[in-house]
Amino acid sequence: MEVSVIIPIYNAEKTIEETIHSIKSNYEHEIICINDGSKDKSADIISKIDNPNIILVNRENKGAAATRNEGISIAKGKYIMFCDADDKLGDGIIDKMVGAIKENNTDIVVGKVLHLIGEEVRPIKTYNELSAIEHTSLNRTPEITQSIGPYGKLYKNEIIRDIRFDEDITFCEEHTFNLKAWSNSKITIIDDQAYLYNIGIEDSIVATSYKHIEKYLNDATEVRKRTLDILSGLKEKVSNYYSYRMDYLIIYFLIRNNFMKVDDLNHLLNPAVNYLNVVETIETDSVHDLKELVLTISTGAHYNKYVEVSKGLKVDFDKKTYRNYQMKLLKLKTKMNLRNIRNKSKKIAH
Template identity: 30%
Template sequence: MISVVLAVYNSEQFIGEAIQSILNQTLADFELIIINDGSTDRSEDVILSFKDPRIRYFKQENKGVAGAKNAGLKQAKGEYITIHDSDDISLPNRFERMLKGLESSDIGFVHSDMLLMTEKGKPFGYWQSNNIFPEDIYPFFLSIGTPFNNPTIIFKREAINGILHDEQVKVGSDTDLVLQIAREWKSHHIPEPLYLYRRHQTNVTNNKDPEVLTRHVRKNLRDEDLKWIPEADWDSGEGNALFTAKLIAGVALSRRGMLDDAIYMFRDAIPMINSQSDRDFYEGMKALVEKDYHRSVKMFCKAEEKDHILENYLGEAYLALKKYDEAFSHFIKALSIHPNYNEPVQNIRAIGIIKGQNTIDRRVNRYK
């Protein structure tokens, strides 16, 4: 059975369509747990108009979106668990298709692509995700955010294992929860828009406070968290892994606009400089943050010891300068040193997309 958690707050305009899309699923073995988080509009009237026995309805004082989702998670009885937004729509075969991706014992959750809709239900965009290995989750999280379309995820109960949303995190609590699970479990991606995500004024955050917007990132910046940066070679005992990880994290944070946190990482790394090569690497990474790519190239090239990490970031400096051939050469060098290093692989992918992306499925070309 699938437990579907639906947190509702003042969603009278869309909640009926969301509920109906769940009740219309071709896979009928589910419970729909609806948490009314203190709505003051007609949401309750709409909810109570549905008489399906699979619906379990709960009403509480307003606790915020994270608190409402947690209330639903605590009620879940199913082998599988998903959190459905109150203004979105699931295609009729979503549950059936998604559960096929959970048949392997080592897969903890499944996710899919999703179509973006306007407030009036008109399509206006497509969000595609991909398969990603657990060891690559944290670096992606640092530099970009969640690698998944979070609302599409269906978890196995054993993967979610009592993990709840952090109710102190007002923005990004879903990403924080997913990060905890994704670092431990493999996932499966279904490249189909099985979930229709509605964008409208009330579900786009108006909070401009950087502290609120990035709290879910900051809580995952401890030294023990940085050990999820695999390229730092924590197990080899060679070099200064924490020094390297702090600089990698600093560059990543700067790229998502968290400059103060990036500066803190770099300052924290200064006492760990043990050699001239460390100093050159530090200055090269610092120049990346400052977007002084010519200086970054100069400092990286100056370093006598060039490991896979330096070769990758030297390639990134060239890539920022649009020197694609030089960048490609250094990404290949990084992989020759460390074949399982994912960053240069993704950078090679970026070069390919810049040069011209093609997909095997050409159906979209029929309608352009």
């Protein structure tokens, strides 16, 4: 068996058929569909698809991380790919990636991930930092951490055989998996469109993340602790780039985009302070900007909360600084309100 494609499935009856149809290869391959306790007709739909490469496993719900881990355990392919049940693989990407990994004698191939919004495909701007290269490593090319998810990659089975996704968290659970996989691997980066990530039109994870902000930040804090251990064995530039990827592109924007939606700022500020205490020794612009954001938002509660947050972050505080942060908060709210108006206008136009 050459390639195993692992698909965690949970209530995906509307999309799973298109996802499976996007998985094609001239190499011998298996499509491992693990039905993670779906309550809809996902399993029935899969069982009726005329494709001898499909392996359907039904089990009780355990979450995406545990499902991917089970897929790794049963995969027979020399190479492994991951795909979610509402996304799609790029045209011919399996064969391109297998060809690249064999030709370059590397362990992992990383391709481009694009956003899928309805039928529209949009590039992800930050992927512009990933340039094609036949032979590299995480130490040589820390920009690989921009593609921190499990998608758009082909892994040698032997490389990830003993690595698993974190099952005790649900937000950023893939970070430790990929950092471990990349740490001692030879990597090829290709420019080909490898993966179409379906972000939907309405009610996406991004749009509703404020409902789970405390859980997400608590998970992120645990992930950050674990990644610090992994990154300690790598060059400083890898740690710094990961800080940009995690502390800024994920956590900074998670907080900035949701602080006006939460009912109780304590559910955001308290775990945010805990997160910042984990990265307090990391001197990057990303950590500095995140700290400034949290201090600014804290003034939206009251002065005593601002003092509490300042003490928690071990920074000086006084009434003058408090008023300065209040002005920053006013500007931030104005900016976010204008942004929300623009986004609503775009939706109406479409």
